[in-house]
Amino acid sequence: MLQQPELLAPAGSLETLKYAVMYGADAVYCALPEFGMRAAPVNLTVGELREGCIFAHARGKKVYLTLNTLPTNEELSKLPQYIQDAAEAGVDAFIIADLGVLALAKKYAPQVERHVSTQAGITNYEAAKVCYELGAKRVVLARELPLTEIAQIRDNCPADLELEAFVHGAMCMSVSGRCLLSSYMAGRSGNRGECAQPCRWKYNLVEEHRPGQYMEIGETPDNGSYILNANDLCTAPFIDLICKAGVDSLKIEGRAKTFYYVASVVSAYRRALDTFLADPYNDNFELPDDVIE
Known part of the structure; x- marks a missing residue:
C-alpha cells in the first residue's frame, strides 16, 4: 500500500515557519545560530524554536532541527547543551551529517529522532542501512540520485527506515554539497x-x-x-513518480528564502501532492492548472 509522503518545508525564521505550516507543510526544518548548514539566514533563537514547535504541534505538524555542519574539536563541548536545549524546545528530529554528532544526539536526546543529512552523501542502500544500524530513523538522499536508484534503495532497506529526497530548489554543483570552491575563492x-x-x-x-x-x-x-x-530543481510535474519510487518525505530547499517564496512553493507542492494522492494509481498524472511549474 502506498504511504502518504510528508511535505517538508524550509524555515529560516519563525515567521517563515508559521507560513510554511499554514500553507500546507507537514513538517518544517530550521536551525539555531550554530551547527546548521545556513549561516547567513536569521535562524531561530531557542525561544523562537520553542514557540515554533508549539505552533506546529498544535496543528499536527513536525519541526526538525539541522545540526549538519562538520564541527571542529573545539566546538564539540557546546553540543551536549545545544542538543538538550533543542530537545526541551520540542523538536521532533535532528538532521545530522557528522558521525560524532549522531552519537552525541543519541546520548543526550535519545527520545528525538535522528535523520542523516544529504551532506553525508547517501547514494546506495548499504550506506543507508549502516545509518539505520547507527540509530537513524531517516536518511536524506544525495540530490544527484535518479529515481531508479532511489527505488533500488527503498527495495533493499528496512521498511521502517524513511527516505527523504529534495524535490524543489537549488542544486549544488558538487556531489551532496562536498565542495571547496567557496573556501578557496571567498574564504567561506x-x-x-x-x-x-x-x-x-x-x-x-x-x-x-x-x-x-x-x-x-x-x-x-x-x-x-x-x-x-546547476539549474534549480522543480519536480512538481512528476511528483507521482517520486512518490512511487518509495520516498517518504518530499523536501523543499530554501532556508534563505522569504516567507512569501516559501508559502508560494509549499502551496504549489501541496496542490500537486494532494492531486496525486487523490488518485495514486493513475498512470496519467497531470498537474492542476493553477500549479505553476
Whole structure:
C-alpha cells in the first residue's frame, strides 16, 4: 500500500515557519545560530524554536532541527547543551551529517529522532542501512540520485527506515554539497554553512596573452556565462513518480528564502501532492492548472 509522503518545508525564521505550516507543510526544518548548514539566514533563537514547535504541534505538524555542519574539536563541548536545549524546545528530529554528532544526539536526546543529512552523501542502500544500524530513523538522499536508484534503495532497506529526497530548489554543483570552491575563492566554507555560491557567479573567458579582453562563452547573450551552477530543481510535474519510487518525505530547499517564496512553493507542492494522492494509481498524472511549474 502506498504511504502518504510528508511535505517538508524550509524555515529560516519563525515567521517563515508559521507560513510554511499554514500553507500546507507537514513538517518544517530550521536551525539555531550554530551547527546548521545556513549561516547567513536569521535562524531561530531557542525561544523562537520553542514557540515554533508549539505552533506546529498544535496543528499536527513536525519541526526538525539541522545540526549538519562538520564541527571542529573545539566546538564539540557546546553540543551536549545545544542538543538538550533543542530537545526541551520540542523538536521532533535532528538532521545530522557528522558521525560524532549522531552519537552525541543519541546520548543526550535519545527520545528525538535522528535523520542523516544529504551532506553525508547517501547514494546506495548499504550506506543507508549502516545509518539505520547507527540509530537513524531517516536518511536524506544525495540530490544527484535518479529515481531508479532511489527505488533500488527503498527495495533493499528496512521498511521502517524513511527516505527523504529534495524535490524543489537549488542544486549544488558538487556531489551532496562536498565542495571547496567557496573556501578557496571567498574564504567561506560550504561545509560550515557559509557558502558564497561562487558556482552561481557569472564568468568570462580570458586568454593568457590578452588580459582585460573578456570573451563571450556562448551560453547567454550577455557578456558572460553561468558555466558552473546547476539549474534549480522543480519536480512538481512528476511528483507521482517520486512518490512511487518509495520516498517518504518530499523536501523543499530554501532556508534563505522569504516567507512569501516559501508559502508560494509549499502551496504549489501541496496542490500537486494532494492531486496525486487523490488518485495514486493513475498512470496519467497531470498537474492542476493553477500549479505553476
